[in-house]
Amino acid sequence: SAVISQKPSRDICQRGTSLTIQCQVDSQVTMMFWYRQQPGQSLTLIATANQGSEATYESGFVIDKFPISRPNLTFSTLTVSNMSPEDSSIYLCSVVGSLEWGTDTQYFGPGTRLTVL
Amino acid sequence: RKEVEQDPGPFNVPEGATVAFNCTYSNSASQSFFWYRQDCRKEPKLLMSVYSSGNEDGRFTAQLNRASQYISLLIRDSKLSDSATYLCVVNPSNTGKLIFGQGTTLQVKP
Numbered sequence: 001s002a003v004i005s006q007k008p009s010r011d012i013c014q015r016g017t018s019l020t021i022q023c024q025v026d027s028q029v030t031m032m033f034w035y036r037q038q039p040g041q042s043l044t045l046i047a048t049a050n051q052g053s054e055a056t057y058e059s060g061f062v063i064d065k066f067p068i069s070r071p072n073l074t075f076s077t078l079t080v081s082n083m084s085p086e087d088s089s090i091y092l093c094s095v096v097g098s099l100e101w102g103t104d105t106q107y108f109g110p111g112t113r114l115t116v117l
Numbered sequence: 118r119k120e121v122e123q124d125p126g127p128f129n130v131p132e133g134a135t136v137a138f139n140c141t142y143s144n145s146a147s148q149s150f151f152w153y154r155q156d157c158r159k160e161p162k163l164l165m166s167v168y169s170s171g172n173e174d175g176r177f178t179a180q181l182n183r184a185s186q187y188i189s190l191l192i193r194d195s196k197l198s199d200s201a202t203y204l205c206v207v208n209p210s211n212t213g214k215l216i217f218g219q220g221t222t223l224q225v226k227p
């Protein structure tokens with residue numbers, strides 16, 4: 001299976017600031033996604049991170065609030081901009097599509113636990 | 118109506134019990150289906166894919182009924198280590214964009 005790391009693992013931030021979360025995979029993958037899991041809730045897809053082009057956002061999520069980069073096949077970042085307490089969540093990256101471990105299974109990173117004061 | 122619906126539970130069962138979780142999905146064109154397991158403060162991990170013919174992996178059996186848009190997971194001989202939240206997951210279009218149910222919490226007690 002994939003080895004996926006996220007940095008930071010957790011952070012406590014002040015309202016109005018921004019935080020960039022990094023996701024690194026140990027092998028090249030076809031697709032990378034960013035999800036949010038709010039307290040007591042299930043996962044909601046934020047966007048698909050596209051290599052070399054703008055991310056594709058789901059309804060309710062916009063680029064100005066959640067800019068995403070994906071410069072290559074193993075790395076992506078998600079920025080949570082101008083944070084408010086409502087942004088307190090766990091943010092998870094996920095990957096699918098690797099020659100090593102198949103193209104069907106989606107693996108998740110360990111998550112970044114964000115608390116906004 | 119939510120795209121994927123699950124009974125949130127919690128299900129509290131004794132060790133050795135058999136427990137079944139159900140899930141319904143709204144998009145009849147959905148392509149693939151999964152059960153993920155999420156432990157407290159951990160990321161979701163794939164438990165098993167769900168096929169139309171039904172599939173079994175040890176103590177776990179998954180069933181799919183496309184006509185009823187219904188997915189089930191059966192756990193036999195429950196272990197303490199089975200305690201977790203079980204997420205019903207649907208891939209509506211084989212794009213990799215997963216739709217998650219809210220999860221069903223299982224607590225297995227000695």
